[in-house]
Amino acid sequence: MNPQAQPPLLQMLQIHKAFSGVAVLRAVDFTVQRGEVHALVGENGAGKSTLIKILGGVHQEYRGHVLLDGRAVRFRSPREAEAHGIAVIHQELALIPHLSVAENLFLAREPTGRTGLLDRRAMHRAAAAVLQQHLGLQLDVSRPVADLPLGTRQLIEIAKALGHHATLLVMDEPTSALSETEAARLFAAIRQLRAGGVGIVYISHKLEEIYALADRITVLRDGQLVGTAAAGDLPPKHLVQWMVGREIEQLFPKHAAIPGPERLRVAGLCLADPRTGRWLLEDVSLHVRAGEIVGLAGLTGSGASELLGAIYGRYGAPPRGAIFVNGQRQTRVSPxxxxxxxxxLLTNDRQASGLVLPMSVLHNLSLSTLDRCRRGGLLSRRRERERCGPYVQKMNLRGPALTAPVTALSGGNQQKVVLARGLLSEPSILLLDEPxxxxxxxxxxDIYALLNELTAAGLAILLITSELPELLALSDRILVLHRGRIIAEFQRGAATQEIILHAAMGGA
Ligand SMILES: Nc1ncnc2c1ncn2[C@@H]1O[C@H](COP(=O)(O)OP(=O)(O)OP(=O)(O)O)[C@@H](O)[C@H]1O
Ligand SMILES: [Mg+2]
Structure with missing residues (x-):
């Protein structure tokens, strides 16, 4: 070994971690060099977030060694990790909803004026500069983050980390709520940081992203290291094999819909933004038949999520237009x-409206169908289990016992809970926002197969997904929204990613 050689930026050696006696990381080694993007991948529950929570000072109980620049460190808090130049963007966004964008960006390190008082104007200027400089984002930084769409919130979280001038930047699924254009901005920022010598850990389930960005890839499976390889030496097929321990035959099973009777009709629907009075949805009409999956495509601000919310009655009676379910006009419009x-409805924001965090997995599953779990008026745990069990199996829900708090599940497994809960209500119309x-x-x-099974049995699905291959493969028809209006419709097979994107940008 060359004693002169610079030690790697980060070395994590023989990391072991257990929760209540259950090992979730076993003898994991992980190294990051300066100026590299190192992708960390693995199935839901493999231990990715846990590993980087150790690095970020969130989990302090573990065995093994963490070395930064060759020096052993042991962080007792996230703040300590931050002080060592480590910035972490966690999978679950950590912004404080009622605080403004600027306040969130400068949380606990607000610039003070000469008097030592908070200098609000300086803070707003600095916040706007950080967003503009790193991500080309222009935003009213005095607005509370709760008012902003999920994608924008995610960008703010990213800008917050970038503003720390970290030497090691960790991103746990940073693009999960970003549109293609927003993601492209993020990638540009990442490449710039890499060129400046920053080490970057990138966690993602999107293979395209991994191969576009990563220099090296490390795969975890069931809490153990499968291997580390240069991205160029590990073709996607092998990567998937490393992840799941077998080959995946068919990502998108064949889907042949024989549409039945009309399940849902929306006619001339309008929705106004309560803050500005501007139309969020304007004269939207569509229908979905039994057995059909109708895809909704649109960039951020297209109104697609609002459309699902409006159909589900989240905003009350629409100012104009009507909603028909199974031919019946809905007179009372409420969830x-x-x-x-x-x-x-499966919302795109599982933390805000999807999961009740302190409650058990089982309870979160049966939340909206508790009346069907009763026996003689009392809640029957056995009945609850009988109802939930098949979905737990079909979705391969993995993690601790069903009685554990839902927070003990990995991010992806939490998402499966939200989806399973929606299915447990045995709906005839399913509204899916980024399922x-x-x-x-x-x-x-597994989930695609399940959706196919359900539509074959007569379910109607209205689907939003920003992953275009998924949208194209699952949808029987695709409607493209732009600024609150439907501006294009494509039959299955008539569209490509490029055509959809072009239309979504308003170039129908
Ligand atoms: N606070 C906790 N208490 C108990 N178990 C936990 C806790 N946090 C995580 N786990 C368990 O540790 C294992 C690894 O979870 P982790 O969140 O690291 O997975 P992940 O690789 O990030 O998955 P995903 O892709 O779904 O985000 C899972 O089995 C999970 O249920
Ligand atoms: Mg995770």
């Missing part, structure tokens, strides 16, 4: 009424 008439976000390739294949 309760929607659920009652056979609709289920496979954060879900690994193998589990995705």
């Amino acid at each position: 309760r009424a929607a659920l009652h008439s056979g609709l289920a 496979t976000r954060g879900i690994d390739v193998a589990a995705k294949a």
Whole structure:
């Protein structure tokens, strides 16, 4: 060994970690060099987030060694890790909803003026500069983050980490809520940082991204290291094999829909932004038949998510337009009424409206169908289990016992819980907003198969996904939204990624 050689930026050696006696990381070695993007991949629950939470000072109980620039460190808090030049963007966004964009960016390190008081104007200027400089984002930084779409919130979280001038930047699924254009901006920022010598750990389930960015790839499976390889030496097929321990035959199973009767009709629907009064949706009309999957494509701000929310009654009665379910005009428009008439909605923001975090996995599963788990008026745990069990199996939900808090599940497994809950209500119309976000390739294949099974049995699905291959493969028809209007419609097979993107940008 050359004693003069510079030690790697980061070495994690023989890391062991257990939760309540259950090992989730075993003898994991992980190294990051300066100026490299190192992708960390593996199935849901493989241990990726846990490993980087150790690095980021979130988990302090573990065995093994962490060396930064060859020096042993042991962080007792996230702040300590930050002080050592490590910035982590966690999988679950950590912004404080009621604080403004600027306040979130400068949390606990607000610039103070000469008097030592908080200099709000300076903070706003600095915040706007950070967003503009790193991500080309122009934003009113005095707005509370709760008001902003999920994608923008994710960009703010990223800008927050970039603003730390870290030497080691860790991103746990940073693009899960980003549109293609937003993701492209992020990639440009990452490449710039890499050129400046920053080491970057990149966790993602999107193979395209991994191969576009990564210099090296490390794969974890069931808490153990499978291997590390240069990205060029590990073709996608082998990568998937490393991840799941077998080959995946068919990511998208064949889907042949024989559409039945009309399940959902939306006619001339309008929705106004309560803050500005501007139309979020304007004169939207569509229908979905039994057995059909209708895909909605659109960039951020297209109104696609709002459309699902409006159909589900989240905003009350629309100012104009009508919603028909199974031919019946909906007179009372509310989530309760929607659920009652056979609709289920999976939102894109599982933390804000998807999961009840302190409660058990089982309870989160059966939350909206508790009335069906009763026996003689009392909640029957056995009945609850009987109902949930098949979905737990079909989705390959992995992790601790069903009675454990849902927070003990990995990010992808939490997403499966939200989806399973929607299915448990046995809806006739399913509204899905990014159903496979954060879900690994193998589990995705399981979910596609399940959706096929359900549509074959007569379910109608309205689907939003920013992953275009998924949209193209699953949808029988694709509607493209632009600024709150449907501007194009394509039959299955008539569209390509390029055509959809072109239309979504308003160039129909
Ligand atoms: N706080 C916790 N208590 C108990 N078990 C936990 C806790 N956090 C994580 N686990 C378990 O540790 C294992 C690894 O989880 P981790 O979140 O690291 O997975 P991951 O690779 O990030 O998966 P994903 O792709 O779904 O995000 C899982 O089995 C998970 O259930
Ligand atoms: Mg994770």
